Each structure stands twice: as C-alpha cells, then as structure tokens.
Amino acid sequence: MADIPAELKYTPEHEWVRAGSDGTAEIGITDYAQGELGDVVYIELPKAGAKYSKHDVFGTIEAVKAVSELFSPISCEVTQVNERLDKEPALVNTDPYGDGWMIRVRLTDKAEVDQLLSPEDYAKQVG
Numbered sequence: 173m174a175d176i177p178a179e180l181k182y183t184p185e186h187e188w189v190r191a192g193s194d195g196t197a198e199i200g201i202t203d204y205a206q207g208e209l210g211d212v213v214y215i216e217l218p219k220a221g222a223k224y225s226k227h228d229v230f231g232t233i234e235a236v237k238a239v240s241e242l243f244s245p246i247s248c249e250v251t252q253v254n255e256r257l258d259k260e261p262a263l264v265n266t267d268p269y270g271d272g273w274m275i276r277v278r279l280t281d282k283a284e285v286d287q288l289l290s291p292e293d294y295a296k297q298v299g
Contacts, residue, residue, distance in 0.1 A: 174202065174207060175269070176202070177291065181245075181288035181290070182202065182245075182289040185245075186201055186208075187242065187243060188200055188269065189246060189285060190273075191279070195278060196277065196278055196279065197246065197277050198275070199244070199248075199276075200269065200274045201233065201242070201272075202268060203268050204298045206272075209233065209237060209238060209240065210235045211265060212233060212234070212261045212264045213235060214261055215231065215257045215264065216231045216233075217230070217231045217242075217274055218250050218275065219250070220250050220252060223249045223280075224248055226244060228244045229241045230242050230243070230244045230250075231274070233261075246284040246285060247279070247281045247284060248278060248279055249277060251278050252276040253274070254273050257272070
C-alpha cells in the first residue's frame with residue numbers, strides 16, 4: 173500500500189500539496205506515482221519566478237520505465253526549486269514527501285487547495 177500522509181492534499185494525476193497557512197506550499201509527486209514510475213533518473217523543473225495555472229505542465233520526470241509530465245495542482249508562482257534533485261533525482265523514490273519535494277510556491281488562489289483530493293479520497297483512487 174502506498175504511503176498517503178494525512179496532512180497533504182492530492183490530485184488525480186498523483187501530485188501532492190503541502191499548503192502552509194501563509195499562502196505558500198510545497199509540491200511533489202506521491203509515493204504511489206514514484207512506485208509506478210520506477211527508478212527516477214532525471215527531473216526537469218522550472219526556474220523560480222515561473223507562474224502556472226492549475227493543471228499547467230511545470231516540468232517532466234524521467235524514470236527507467238517512462239517519461240511523465242508534472243502538472244501544477246494549483247495556480248501559483250514558483251519561489252524555490254529543489255536543486256538537490258539535479259544531482260539526486262532518486263530522492264523522489266526514497267523520500268517523496270520529504271527531501272524529494274520538487275517546488276515551493278506562492279499560491280495565486282488559496283481556495284484551489286480545498287478543491288484537491290483529501291487523503292481518504294486519494295487512497296480510494298489508488299486502491
């Protein structure tokens with residue numbers, strides 16, 4: 173069974189959001205997603221300052237099995253990128269909810285967070 177932390181929100185495309193009370197958030201991919209992808213070998217992420225609407229592609233993730241697009245779960249502006257992933261993309265496999273985070277953002281529309289899947293709903297989706 174995939175690890176699904178209770179404090180996060182999720183998308184049907186397997187991204188997670190850790191929203192702060194200050195209008196910022198961290199975004200990454202779920203344990204389920206990294207398990208489906210297999211060993212991650214490369215991640216292409218945006219630069220700080222990039223702006224996205226909900227569902228925009230913000231990067232790509234390449235694994236031994238496949239290359240997948242990364243979708244922004246919320247409208248946001250990127251404030252920080254996890255530069256460790258340049259040299260250590262496998263952090264997404266070993267610690268998807270910790271050191272494997274991808275981007276930190278400033279929310280454009282805080283209400284969008286409430287529209288994401290709860291941990292219970294995400295668990296039902298992934299079975």
